[in-house]
Amino acid sequence: MPEGDRVKVAVIGVGIGHAHLNGYSKCKDAEIAAVCDVDEARAHKVASEFGVKEIYTDYHELLRRDDIQGISVCLPNFLHAPIAIDCFNAKKAVLCEKPLATTVAEGERMVQAAKENGCLFMMGFNNRFRGDTQVLKKFIEAGELGDIYYAKTGWLRRAGIPGMGGWFTTKEKSGGGPLIDLGVHVLDMTLYLMGNPKPVSAMGSAYAKFGPGRAEAMGKVYDVEDLASGFVKFDNGATVFVEASWESFTERERIYSELFGTKGGATLDPFRIFKREQGVLVDLTPEYPRVSGHERETWHFVECIREKKTPLATGEHGLDILKILDAIYRSAETGDEVKIS
């Protein structure tokens, strides 16, 4: 393809934005036109790593560039909504990091702005793009698990509170703790495998047993949970249990999903499929490509821009997940089951 035909992309926020740049840098159909970060030194360091010459500290200037088609929004959660909406109003396609936003109302405004501007809106749910997830999805689409009616999923860290006192541990800026930070990933991955049923209600609990004390001793803010669990019901009768922690006395960090269907079950990770064949129980250990979810996610975004495709992970999917997280948090406060509409 001639160089001029490559999709011009930019990344705003160069923390996890680094993984997006890495993905774009390996995509033959993409050209990284610019990076933007308010932290100029960080922006320069990352830009030089990928040979990017155009650096902005004010994203408004970046949005004035007519040649840029796609933007990765890799910012602290509370900035997803205002900056993604500005991107849509500037007619840019957006790949937004998870979670969609800090509140459902903001998330709805984002989805609306994308629609009104006719812009492609993809969510950064990189775990959907992992090799094992993609291979399992093929088995499921071929009917190998039958009707999936229950799943358990979680991301439990033993010790991994991110950025103590920073935006991650400040509810106003993050929207919550490990549930919205890590639970969002595994819940999305699991619901994707289940065919994205519509959530109807959730209940849950949230605990802050370690973060607040440690933060207080350091004179820092910590007003989110450090472990949360939830139970979600869907319109097709399926149910999902989800758990997430930044800190808990678990043996080791675990990121898992376990699916139960009428014809088979499966786990990620490790990737196994459980069936009954010829009257006996059979376990399968499928081979799968060891690809980076971040890399494949950015390639998919570029492909969707070029070929005007609907992305695998849409803003609407991000909104459904956010509604579930919000319902779990509200249930944790009231003790009641919370309806989701």
Ligand SMILES: NC(=O)c1ccc[n+]([C@@H]2O[C@H](COP(=O)([O-])OP(=O)(O)OC[C@H]3O[C@@H](n4cnc5c(N)ncnc54)[C@H](O)[C@@H]3O)[C@@H](O)[C@H]2O)c1
């Ligand atoms: N998908 C994943 O695996 C994954 C991993 C980590 C983080 N995330 C998500 O990515 C987002 C960013 O997280 P992070 O860990 O990179 O955070 P971070 O704090 O390390 O990086 C955010 C960057 O945004 C910059 N920034 C802040 N305000 C800005 C503005 N107005 N304009 C331009 N730049 C600005 C900061 O200077 C910083 O460099 C969050 O939503 C987080 O949930 C996703």
